[in-house]
Amino acid sequence: MTLEPFGARLRRAMDERGPLCVGIDPHAALLESWGLPDTVEGLERFSRTVVEALGGNVAVFKPQSAFFERFGSRGVAVLERSVADVRAAGGLVVMDAKRGDIGSTMAAYAETFLSKDSPLFSDALTVSPYLGYGSLKPAVDLARENGAGLFVLALTSNPEGAEVQHALRADGRSVGATMLAHLAEENAGAEPLGSFGAVVGATLGDLSSYDLNINGPLLAPGIGAQGATPADLPGVFGAAVRNVVPNVSRGVLRHGPDVAALRDSAERFADEVRAAVA
Numbered sequence: 001m002t003l004e005p006f007g008a009r010l011r012r013a014m015d016e017r018g019p020l021c022v023g024i025d026p027h028a029a030l031l032e033s034w035g036l037p038d039t040v041e042g043l044e045r046f047s048r049t050v051v052e053a054l055g056g057n058v059a060v061f062k063p064q065s066a067f068f069e070r071f072g073s074r075g076v077a078v079l080e081r082s083v084a085d086v087r088a089a090g091g092l093v094v095m096d097a098k099r100g101d102i103g104s105t106m107a108a109y110a111e112t113f114l115s116k117d118s119p120l121f122s123d124a125l126t127v128s129p130y131l132g133y134g135s136l137k138p139a140v141d142l143a144r145e146n147g148a149g150l151f152v153l154a155l156t157s158n159p160e161g162a163e164v165q166h167a168l169r170a171d172g173r174s175v176g177a178t179m180l181a182h183l184a185e186e187n188a189g190a191e192p193l194g195s196f197g198a199v200v201g202a203t204l205g206d207l208s209s210y211d212l213n214i215n216g217p218l219l220a221p222g223i224g225a226q227g228a229t230p231a232d233l234p235g236v237f238g239a240a241v242r243n244v245v246p247n248v249s250r251g252v253l254r255h256g257p258d259v260a261a262l263r264d265s266a267e268r269f270a271d272e273v274r275a276a277v278a
């Protein structure tokens with residue numbers, strides 16, 4: 001089955017359900033506060049509860065692979081299950097695995113997350129371009145072939161990111177701006193939205209010196225636990241705010257395990273986002 005390009009599927013999901021992306025980040029501290037053991041069983045209960053609570057309403061889910069990988073192969077099996085659960089509930093999966101390597105190894109990462117036959121096949125994958133944007137080519141190619149997308153780390157939400165991403169190249173352009181320019185090229189001519197997005201933190205303040213017009217989605221982590229709020233989005237993203245997919249993980253997850261409380265929290269964030277971007 002040929003999938004419609006990720007950008008088109010994402011735009012439709014954002015129009016129908018709103019742009020909010022909720023993270024599935026089973027931190028040990030969250031498992032504890034939910035009264036769950038820090039085990040594979042706790043991990044599975046946590047992830048399934050998030051999807052049970054929010055799967056019918058939220059457009060995009062972002063499982064953080066690290067929290068599953070820490071349990072080894074059984075944790076990865078839970079991650080596979082979460083991908084299937086989100087899909088069955090009609091949501092899109094952005095796998096936050098931040099892969100990046102030389103091209104030949106990148107091809108294997110791409111097979112893992114962007115090949116239709118893989119149990120970890122995701123609608124989109126976060127990738128790191130810091131071995132050079134060109135090293136991502138196998139992932140770009142496979143995503144295109146399979147109707148998937150990528151989110152490339154351009155301007156990350158953490159303060160440490162600046163030493164790499166704000167660094168100036170010989171031509172005077174910053175590294176982060178260069179990544180955005182590469183993505184604009186990937187997305188040229190795509191309608192209604194390209195499939196190759198950037199990760200741009202909601203914590204970064206005014207980004208008007210950057211051209212965020214990449215004709216692709218902007219995944220914006222940093223809302224909630226990292227201090228940004230939905231009301232910050234227009235000031236950070238300007239006119240590009242209509243392509244922003246705001247991510248909240250701990251800000252919602254801390255309300256579990258009560259399904260109604262999780263739902264209320266996600267709805268509150270979704271309402272605040274709607275009001276901010278209107």
Ligand SMILES: O=c1ccn([C@@H]2O[C@H](COP(=O)(O)O)[C@@H](O)[C@H]2O)c(=O)[nH]1
Pocket residue numbers: 023025064096155156157158199200201221222223224225226247248249250251
């Ligand atoms: O620049 C980045 C890129 C990715 N992340 C990830 O997003 C979530 C944020 O979680 P919160 O609990 O809402 O802070 C997490 O999975 C990060 O690894 C990011 O924060 N910043």
